[in-house]
Amino acid sequence: MRSDVSGRYSLVGLGLSEQGRNLGIAPRELRRVALEAALADAGLAPKDIDGVIGSSSDMFEDIRYLGLAPKFAYTMQTGGATPAWSIINAMGAIATGQADVVACIYGAAPTGGYLRRADGSVGGYGNFGFGYGSLYGLIGAPGAHALHARRHMDRYGTTSRHFGAVAVDLRANAAVRPGTIGYGQPITIDDHQASRPIVDPLRLLDCCRDTDGGVAVLVCSTDRARDLPGRHVTVLGAGTGHQIRNWWTGEMYDLHDDIAPAATTAFGQAGLELSDVDVAELYDPFTFSVIMQLEAYGFCGPGEGGPFVEAGGIRGGGTIPTNTGGGQLSGFYCTGFTPIVEGIRQLRGDGGATQVDGAEVALVSGHGGHGGVQGSSTHVTLLLGAGQ
């Protein structure tokens, strides 16, 4: 049974800065470029924005720099789940009468020296430590995620070649998508197998790369959206789950996030089944993240994700075309906005060479932050629909 909230709110403006490595552009300037693009896309002016939600902690400076006069502005942080969460928060602000148009804004330059270590050297997202685990060298996202990947291999016989199948398919999507880091550079499974080990079982081509870039998405009621000149995308359902639940049960390393409650809430709100989903845009910092999410959402059975991908399950024309813009792995890494951006593009028919014909429902996921122990991330599920 579809909930009242389903379809009531829409994403009306999508704006991106250039996305890439070493752009040499300050984060707040990336955010300005993204916001102005989103306003132009929606046919709105800066004064129309009466709420701002940022997903970078350094964003308070922005309000003045962007020339905005909102009724509220705040930043929130649950890692890579923040962008999808910020959209849900924007819906809540509109529902409670706090705003009519909320701008959800991200912009960071991790490759540009903006994440400087205490000792003055330059690090990226991959240098994060994890409390006492750092005593033993548990540093950076690849090591933390490899713990899950290893467990999956041990339980199900998943192989590095299965991970490679994800890398190859997503690179193929990026190779035909201008503006991605993988544009014009397809890879083969042999390239993947020959890429150097980073943190076993993850090889170089199992890992995404930090990129600089800004993204802005404007949220308003669907009634308002229909009066705007731009093309809107509706939020059909949204749900969340927190992996700390699986920490308590001892299942944390067997699962990629606590997807069950997130999916149940989102699909329940939307009144949709998995078979209604036309395209999946999954948070994919690492190849196996795609495999584990395909299983958790039910596109294939537990442990079948590797063979499913190897058989073409996530390619165009396959069971569920996935990360059609190359994802974070081969497209660009603007944390949780990477899947959101591509979900919007697909539903607006802007997917170029990897457009899924007639795409009406997109599944978008977010993943990040933690609940007091490395790996206990928040998961967000968004079900987006083509606007009408």
Add this chain to the structure above:
Amino acid sequence: MTPRRLLPADVAPDDLDRPFWEGVEQHRFLVHRCRTCGRSYWPASSCVDHGGANMEWTEASGRGQVHTFAVYRQAVDPAWADRVPYVVAVVRLDEGPFFHSDLPGIPVDDVAIGQLVHVEYEDVEGGTIPHFVVDGR
């Protein structure tokens, strides 16, 4: 290899986990246990069923098994460059909680999920680092 030196902030952001680190200085491995139901936690936690008012630090067996592991083939942090390849394992303690550790004394390619491990202690400047070691190594 860089000499180890523990700084207070390396292990405990505040005083709540400090009893554990004081315990390892005495070569005792503690878990945080609910007096009401006997369930063990690590690090400092409230019991999911009974809250935080009735928790105590209590000595554990110092034994467990390898639940999962990662092998660093490339140092993310330059400070670890002279240690690669090295293992970071998640140990499932016999009392239930997880604990991250390296597994000194075993070639990285010989590590396997399910191996039985026990704790040993390395006294360093500023404190003691507990390490889980595969039995028989």
